[in-house]
Amino acid sequence: GAGVSQSPSNKVTEKGKDVELRCDPISGHTALYWYRQSLGQGLEFLIYFQGNSAPDKSGLPSDRFSAERTGGSVSTLTIQRTQQEDSAVYLCASSQRGGMYNEQFFGPGTRLTVL
Amino acid sequence: AQSVTQLDSQVPVFEEAPVELRCNYSSSVSVYLFWYVQYPNQGLQLLLKYLSGSTLVKGINGFEAEFNKSQTSFHLRKPSVHISDTAEYFCAVSGMNRDDKIIFGKGTRLHILP
Numbered sequence: 385g386a387g388v389s390q391s392p393s394n395k396v397t398e399k400g401k402d403v404e405l406r407c408d409p410i411s412g413h414t415a416l417y418w419y420r421q422s423l424g425q426g427l428e429f430l431i432y433f434q435g436n437s438a439p440d441k442s443g444l445p446s447d448r449f450s451a452e453r454t455g456g457s458v459s460t461l462t463i464q465r466t467q468q469e470d471s472a473v474y475l476c477a478s479s480q481r482g483g484m485y486n487e488q489f490f491g492p493g494t495r496l497t498v499l
Numbered sequence: 500a501q502s503v504t505q506l507d508s509q510v511p512v513f514e515e516a517p518v519e520l521r522c523n524y525s526s527s528v529s530v531y532l533f534w535y536v537q538y539p540n541q542g543l544q545l546l547l548k549y550l551s552g553s554t555l556v557k558g559i560n561g562f563e564a565e566f567n568k569s570q571t572s573f574h575l576r577k578p579s580v581h582i583s584d585t586a587e588y589f590c591a592v593s594g595m596n597r598d599d600k601i602i603f604g605k606g607t608r609l610h611i612l613p
Contacts, residue, residue: 426605434598486593486601490543
């Protein structure tokens with residue numbers, strides 16, 4: 385499989401618990417993005433990685449959200465002390481690089497439900 | 500920095516009628532432009548993109564978009580829609596530098612009426 389994969393596909397958690405969402409981008413793609421999509425809402429940008437560095441973290445909603453990327457590949461989005469408003473589909477996308485190489489390939493998403 | 504505006508959050512249109520989904524962008528530099536589509540319960544996929552050359556770009560499923568630099572627009576059109584075109588459509592913009600990130604609009608939900 386050469387596409388972007390995300391795990392888990394579904395996650396149900398209790399309010400106050402921490403969760404980790406994983407994204408495996410397409411091999412060789414240096415750019416990686418995390419988005420959030422709530423019911424009936426558009427894409428909400430969270431964070432952008434170029435390699436292992438994150439030049440733009442401006443979309444992270446609060447300090448409960450963090451993300452890292454290691455080896456220029458796998459990325460993990462961590463949400464601490466989850467709240468009900470964190471319930472959404474979290475999408476990951478990768479592209480070769482920026483600019484004209486910005487054709488994004490999206491993963492299937494992780495549906496997070498906070499009870 | 501760039502920004503994208505999709506003025507219509509929802510567009511209803513009768514089957515076999517033409518449709519135009521509007522997208523305007525703002526940028527102080529030249530840009531690349533994209534349209535993505537998200538069918539119900541599916542992931543986003545690229546519909547078409549403008550990088551350079553002809554301002555009229557053709558994409559999948561009979562869609563096309565025209566880049567208008569003077570009006571800073573990149574509207575998406577289809578001459579005759581089908582029920583299967585029901586989806587959410589996202590316009591996106593990127594600067595031309597290799598590290599420029601892509602920026603998405605808020606999306607337009609296309610409802611096809613029978």
